[in-house]
Amino acid sequence: MGRPTVTDIAREAGVSLATVDRVLNARPGVRAKTVAAVQEAVARLGYVRDMAAANLARGRSTRVAILLPDTESQFVQTLQDALEEAAALASSARMQVDLRRYPASDMHLLAATLADLAAGGISGVALMAPETPVLRDALRGLHAAGVPVVAMVSDLPHSAAAHYVGIDSHAAGRTAAMLMGRFLGARTPRVMVIAQSMLLRDSIERRRGFDAVMQRDFPGIEVGQTLETHGAPETLREVMRLSLASSGPVGGIYLLGSGHRALAQVLSELGLLGQVVTIGHELTPHTKAALQAGWMDAVIAQNVGHIARSTLRVLQAKALQQPINESQERLRLEIILRENLPHAS
Template sequence: MTYIKPARIVASPCPERALRPTVNDIAREAGVSLATVDRVLNARPGVRDKTIRAVNEAISRLGYVRDLTAANLARGRNYRVAVVLPDTESQFIQSLAKSLAEAGSMAATSRTELRLHRFPAEDPHALAALLSTLPDRDYVGVALLAPETPVLRDAVRGLRSRGLPVVALVSELPNAGCDHFVGIDNRAAGRTAGVMMGRFLGGGPGQVMVLGQSLLARDMIERRHGFDEVMQRDFPGLDVLQSLETHGSPATLRQVVAEMLSNAPDVRGIYAMGDGNRALTQLIEDMRLNGKLTVICHELTPHVRFALEQGQITAVITQNLGHLARSTLRVLRAKVDNQPLDEGQEQIRIEIVLRENLPAQPAPALEPRIDQVA
């Protein structure tokens, strides 16, 4: 019998790892020092345009892909971000704050810290004063939900001039020069409400009441425009009344809605573009109008969920707040690192909820840590 000696098996280095270019390869290819490569990669000043081009061309030729996580760990870098929300009793704002706290807790392992700040909802000057202090608190980025005013526009521009990216949440700030908007397409949401209202009411005849907190808020403006587009085009038999502003006050909402219902007896539907659904459903119940009106609102808050189950609200246009919160952190990190966004991943989608497809009750979220405005 012939004995065959087994071949010796020698593990070879991973070819992918062996071929992966490093900063040393970039420096050698571009003919510069490692320190120069580091300055270019981190967009630090003091490098000539010709040298920057040489380094970037070397990166392109070598196919270098930077591992930002490893680089940030090596530098001990932290992402400390501020999220600024109005200080109101709105269930939507409270739900959003909890979703942001949960996203911040999950992101802590990637060296991200989220701090929540609240400001008086009707005081743009207090908001501007708060924003002016953020660059001195070691924040790297800011996310903000607020109406766009001249004072706010100046404050946002001040933040960006000091190197902080600013992301608008839920309601766009188109004239403030923010770096990104995280939220649904509010004009499309208004069009969606128009389609549902028109079909639920059979095209008319009748009147439709429209409620909003403030027409200074961009999300309210966009929703109203989208709603009107569909109603005028597809349901001309329905008369859409002027917007009623409530300014976030339940008492004001009750007053203006009661007056409108008294003066417009043909109202068959109500489109509630913002908060105030608790006061609205209570008023409808007090006036014995349950089941007689088609009510379409936004955001699946705890009260809206209950009102859907009871048949007080007909349909809800909502968005996944967990997705919105996680997207906010991803977008801010990408802006800080000057990296491209995955637009598909960051698109917040419009969802329609009826009593028949009401999702299961979510688990309680973490209570957010809040810095109040003095």
């Protein structure tokens, strides 16, 4: 005989199917004593609800929304691709995904979108966004409406997010520092730190983690301030020139983000390409190429495919009020060198 079914529970508990159903689905109108009897039968037989059948019967088709910033970042694009792929697969598990980009500059618009979604009867929302007050209020509104919110990549600790899917950014920064310290060897003990912007929480935390390990384990290495480029090649060239002029040559470069289109060129103009230890974050076509070319030494990444699948699983679970398998959803921080670069699929 296979797994026990509701019928077995009914027989075992000496009640009818209807009563078992009432207990299992927490419907009212059952005496506490009867509830206990049914629950005992469940425990005794080791009954586990067949979720496939349950969802089939419910006829539920979870509808969720995922919001990504419209930043021209290759990482976000990579993540979007992964989400689309995962969404296609998830459709076979009766879940439809509404994947959108929002203008990163207009948080009020994002908030309005979220309000619309809540009103439109969505069963879950996942988003990657910086935690501004406006957003926080919008998310609390969602929470009040019973819509679970999942934070992606960058956590939203003060916004009643039901779950965070992403790596520990502080640990990511610490790891980058550890590799930087060890790879630097006999090179000039000075590191330049470059970022596109420090808006998202994860950049800030990476920087903190980086500094923590640098101070603790490599006190002899000097770490510069964060140079913000806002994605503009001109600014990148300018700030690097200025920094080199004022603080002197460097042995390493730490990219808080996923790198820049123009970075290779600027580095080569400055005669640094391949000469300095370069460590960055996120696996994108750019960073992949840089690793392969050999001028980037390491990339600290999170598996976007995993993020995408995990996000959808968590949204599904939250929407159906099912428990979450923590160990499956925990993301690992990945260190990518040229040698363990994933093959193009």
